[in-house]
Amino acid sequence: MTTDVTIIGAGLGGLTLARVLHVHGIPATVYEAEASPAARTQGGMLDIHEDSGQPALEAAGLADEFRGLVLEGRQAIRVLDRDGTVLFEKADDDTGGNPEVLRGELRQMLLDSLPAETVRWGHKVSGTRSLDGGRHQVTFADGRTVTTGLLVGADGAWSRVRPLLSDATPEYIGMSAVETYLVDADTRHPAGAKAVGGGSLFALAPGRGFLAHREKGGTLHTYVMLARPRDWFADIDFTDSAAATARIAREFTGWAPELTALIADGDTAPVPRPLFALPVEHRWERVPGVTLLGDAAHLSLPNGEGANLAMYDAAELGKALAAHPDDVETALTEYEQAMFPRSAAAATEGVYVHELFYGDDAPHGLINMFTGGEQTP
Secondary structure, eight states: OSSEEEEESSSSHHHHHHHHHHHTTTOOOOEEESSSSSSSSOOOOOEETTHHHHHHHHHHOHHHHHHOOOTTTTTTTEEHHHHHHOEEEEEESSSSSSSSEEHHHHHHHHHHSSTTSEOOSSOOOEEEOGGGGOOEEEEESSSSSSEEEEEOOOOOOSSSSSTTOOOOOOEEEEEEEEEEESSHHHHHOHHHHHHTTSSSSEEEOOOOEEEEEEEEEEEEEEEEEEEEOHHHTTOTTTHHHHHHHHHHHTTTSSOHHHHHHHTTOOOOOOOEEEEEEEEEOOOOOOTTTTTTHHHHHHHOOSOOOHHHHHHHHHHHHHHHHOTTOOOOOHHHHHHHHHHHHHHHHHHHHHHHHHHHHHHHTTTHHHHHHHHTSSOOO
């Protein structure tokens, strides 16, 4: 393949693409805004799906390494009522198909699988523009530029590459998460640890709830979900951790103390995470020399598919480029024609799952799904 490949974003999608291309002998350069791999924490647990994330890692030649990262027992599920009553419980009996890993460890595995200097850290993109002949120029915040024959936007929700293809921008979905952690919970926060159990906890009601997961070393990672306008969260001073924590906890007055402790007793400062989505049917006309993957292409309501789809997009794009090394446009057309309906179906499912989690029937719709009473579309 004679076309140079430039990937913007060293998240799971961008790194998977670079790795799949490397497996096929195709070099690529990844530009990442963060200063280093350790510039920030990389989120919590990911369940890697057997129909998307796992095939992507197979294509990357990393299936064995992935299995070495799996945390046993984390596929357990508990659904609690707001008073702490267990409404549904499923143990991890090793029959589940979506094993759990830490996002940061998965990302490091991908980084370690790439040749040195593949990722160029500290390159924040300030703009992109089209040139003649299907080439594109990327400008970085420090004024440096790079010109490329194939530009791939793997740069997430606020992609700087997307405007080359689409005028769409993510819109706030009316809900935000507030992220917090309990550390050494079995010793220091035993009630919360017991409530969460060995895997995932869902404690839901219409328009609100707790999503928590047990990570390594007794760490409990919680997202407190609230359907409120952005202005409501903007009025909270999150630089005052105690006051912000107390304000969020008041939204759960009357809930079981072991649940409210997941926010009220947090060992880290609460971090607001507003949620955004692109249109469900987001797509674009083919533009020579550029494409998108992952959230840059199809940011949707959270439903556990985001990271998996990003890796699957990356693997499919990498395989298409390897199959058509001298015809990039054919490869991009094949990739996009398959990706558009796949991402639209996942986004539609995300809307459905969001309603199960936070709609008028919460949490009973979710329990019906777990027990086979309802199926996602």
